[in-house]
Ligand SMILES: CC(C)(COP(=O)(O)OP(=O)(O)OC[C@H]1O[C@@H](n2cnc3c(N)ncnc32)[C@H](O)[C@@H]1OP(=O)(O)O)[C@@H](O)C(=O)NCCC(=O)NCCS
């Protein structure tokens with residue numbers, strides 16, 4: 001739990017304003033109250049004030065430590081609608097459409113982040129990943145230098161039966177469905193940066209495939225090799241194995257047998273999946289059969305932090321994503337201040 005405790009401690013040192021827009025869901029309400037009480041974030045809850053108050057009464061929790069914002073009567077609604085109109089007018093959005101859209105909690109929450117009223121958003125306990133991510137991409141945009149938004153999970157392995165212990169990054173398990181080689185290279189570089197930011201370790205990247213060092217020939221393998229070579233040319237110092245099977249990526253003895261000149265030596269902490277089918281199935285296997293804690297999907301490549309959840313998430317999952325969002329927002333504010 002070291003990596004997770006470090007993230008929680010970092011969040012507590014400088015809690016950021018994190019907005020949640022699914023306060024009608026009791027898991028979200030519980031996580032919001034716990035996050036505010038523990039001081040890992042300053043929580044803004046967006047939704048129907050009456051529904052959130054009723055939910056809190058039913059759960060027996062107090063919302064006194066969180067800020068409630070109802071798009072139906074908030075003084076921010078009209079200015080946010082105007083800002084949304086300016087942003088999306090060139091994409092064909094009318095003023096009336098902007099005014100209606102901003103009354104949707106997901107849109108309102110991301111506009112709060114865009115306009116500087118909040119430092120990051122978390123949604124996805126109720127909304128689908130596609131809706132959460134599309135809204136974040138459209139309203140927050142890309143980070144400088146980034147060409148692609150992708151996602152990763154922070155996978156925590158801390159059960160007594162886990163041979164490997166600590167945090168790992170799995171990417172992309174939630175967003176880019178069928179990346180080409182260039183996109184896969186972008187995903188790998190962003191995931192390496194995410195590992196550095198959140199694991200406090202140097203990244204050791206495995207470009208996963210059903211082939212290890214050319215043991216199988218197929219277009220899918222060639223894509224992974226091309227992506228890995230692209231990463232190597234752009235990040236010459238990065239420890240990365242191209243076309244490597246999962247066993248050789250994480251088991252030292254198997255790496256020695258299958259890939260003797262490995263840079264990662266069976267000790268990968270960043271697993272890059274070749275496409276979303278492999279990634280989404282892979283992380284759910286590790287979580288549901290392997291007993292790993294899956295925090296995410298966390299987004300990388302956005303101008304400001306916005307993170308997603310699986311609709312199957314627990315209160316703890318939401319709480320942990322709030323903490324990560326605070327840490328991501330801290331990094332951004334320190335870059336802005338520098
Ligand atoms: C994220 C996702 C919704 C975007 O696809 P989409 O809705 O077809 O998006 P569109 O192609 O209409 O693009 C919407 C906007 O986002 C941009 N965009 C889409 N994907 C992007 C990406 N990965 N990075 C950067 N920009 C992206 C487009 O340029 C477009 O911008 P615009 O509206 O300003 O022109 C899609 O990739 C998706 O459904 N992914 C899978 C999500 C999922 O179901 N995961 C499984 C559970 S976790």
Ligand SMILES: CC(=O)OP(=O)(O)O
Nearest residue numbers: 174297309310311312
């Ligand atoms: C990440 C993911 O798979 O999300 P969901 O379970 O909500 O589809």
